[in-house]
Amino acid sequence: MNNIFKSNRIKPKIQNGLSNINFTEPTKVQEKVIPVLLEHKNIVVQAVTGSGKTHAFLIPILNEIDESLGYTQAVLTAPSRELADQLYQVARQLRDAAGLNISIAHIAGGTDRERQLKKIDSKRPQIVIATPGRLYDFVEKKILFLDYVRNFVIDEADMTLDMGFLNDIDFIVQRLPQNTTIVAFSATIPVKLTNFLRKYMSKPEQIVIDNPAVIAPTIKNDLIDIGAKSRKKILYQLLTMGQPYLALVFANTKQKVDELTTYLQQEGLRVAKIHGGITERERKRTIRDVEAGKYQYVVASDLAARGLDIAGVSLVVNYEIPRDLEFVVHRIGRTGRNGLSGHAVTLIREEELKRITGLEKSGIHFDFVEIKNGELVARKHHNRRESLNFAAHKVDSRIKGYVKKVKHKRKPGYKKKIKQAIKEDKIQKSKIEQRHKIRKAKAQRKKRRDK
Known part of the structure; x- marks a missing residue:
């Protein structure tokens, strides 16, 4: 198959930019998505984080921008501030590497609204990267106009649904020109999301990218059946017996995050917490402190942590299995990045084994272990009794x-x-x-x- 990066349909500047950032071979999702987007076809793409999906839509979108036209030609949405910021940074990197004169605006909730307004007023952005709520705000108040938008991307569509942003997206899509290409990227495609997309996308291309290595091979993925033991005490043992460089503990609710943080702090550990209930200022300060090495342990909820890219996570602990099993992949994927080794441990009780079986069927392998003499040792895999x-x-x-x-x-x-x-x-x-x-x-x- 010909390398899509070298296609004559991709501008030479962008080809050079890809080369400058060491993008030489396209991933599977890029091979399949880029040609379809260049044909201006609506697409629904199912692909997991780490598959290369961001560049799969950024490359054709940057390729389509007319630098001489000073109005918004593409809008990209992401459901959280962190994900929107990541998308913004990646778009700027490729734009600068390619030497393109394209204005990109980042508008997100929880940040300085007036500052964002001034930036848009001073120079109309050709690409807008936004969270759904702030985008709704700017469009509804006629600060941002969508009359000439040619491409609209809903990134992390399943998470957009989970966080209750579909009504905001609905408002936006209704105001797009009829010929706008709409693209949705999602790790999973729930029924409610499918029904929503059908409303605006007539017979879209369906692209599903299988990911045989659901969990990176560099990650040791363990399972502990805690039986009748205290879950909190097992957690404390895990966090202290190996002295991880940085441990990330996941809980299902804000209340549980607060509870675990208090418990671990009372046990003498320096612990940070991240969940949707803390202020944006506190959140940013916490992340800076974690990156500066002031904390060795972080307790977080799923929606708050998804999209965070904290370097050096050597241990992930699933204190409890999430209601949405898809989050297990996102949690474990916080460690073992960039070819480094990582370790993930999931705590369960016997009645939860059926859920583990469901995860194993999706390609996630677990090793049963137990704590003996202050270390993890293999134990017999008692899948069923x-x-x-x-x-x-x-x-x-x-x-x-x-x-x-x-x-x-x-x-x-x-x-x-x-x-x-x-x-x-x-x-x-x-x-x-x-x-x-x-x-x-x-x-x-x-x-x-x-x-």
């Missing part, structure tokens, strides 16, 4: 504890107590099973009578 043949008379976890202890020497009468507890447990379960059979038989007889 059917082999223990508890199907007929399943024993409570409380009773299992007794069973395990039966081998140890105890005070007189201890074994008798265990046997009696097991016996009573079986009797109780037998009674429950018998009641269930009686009720089932009654229901069947009633059903026959009703016929």
Whole structure:
């Protein structure tokens, strides 16, 4: 296949710019997306972070900008300030490397609105990179005009949906010219997102990029079944036994982030927290302090941390499995970057094993480990416990504890107590099973009578 970077449809300046930033071979997503965008076709692209998707849409968009026209020709949205800023920096890098005279504006919520206004008033941007809320604000108040926009990109569309920004995007898309090319990039394509995109994109090109290496091969990805142990205490052991360069702990809610931060601080660790409830000023200060090495541990929520690119994360801990399993990939992907080794540990209880099986089916491999003598050691992979043949008379976890202890020497009468507890447990379960059979038989007889 011919290298799309060297296509005669790509301006020589951009080809030189790609060479200047050492982009010589396109990734799979770039190979598939760039030619379609050059044809001005609407596309829905499913591709994970790290696949090269940003340049897949930036290259053809920069290629299409008419430098002589002083109005907005392309709009790119990202759901968080951090993601929008990353996109802005990457766009500027390619523009400068190619020597293009293109004005790019970055407008995002949580930053100085008046300063952004002055920049737009002084020079109308040819490309706008924005968060949905601030973009809505500027368009609704007629600060920014979309009359000549040729390309509109929704980056991280699934996250845009999760964060409740689809109404803002809906407002924007309704005001775009009819011939605008619309592109959506997303790690997953939920049904609600599909229905939304169909509203504005008639038979778009569907491009799905398979990513066989869901987790980078440089990452050791471990799983700890904590059983009846304290999840917080296991977390503290993990964070202190190996002294990671920088550890990132993920929790599902702001409340849990606050709770864990307080706990770890009380245990004497210097811990920073990042979640949607902290102010933008505090957030920026925290990130600067983390990058300066003032913190060794960071506790974060998913939506707050996605898009952050903190260098040097050597350990990621999933304190709990996220409701959306897709976030597991984003969490683990915070470590092991740029070819460096990384380590991820997920804490679970046995009832969560089915969710782990679902992740393994998607291509994520876990190694079962346990903490022994202050270090992680491999343990037998007990994916299922059917082999223990508890199907007929399943024993409570409380009773299992007794069973395990039966081998140890105890005070007189201890074994008798265990046997009696097991016996009573079986009797109780037998009674429950018998009641269930009686009720089932009654229901069947009633059903026959009703016929």
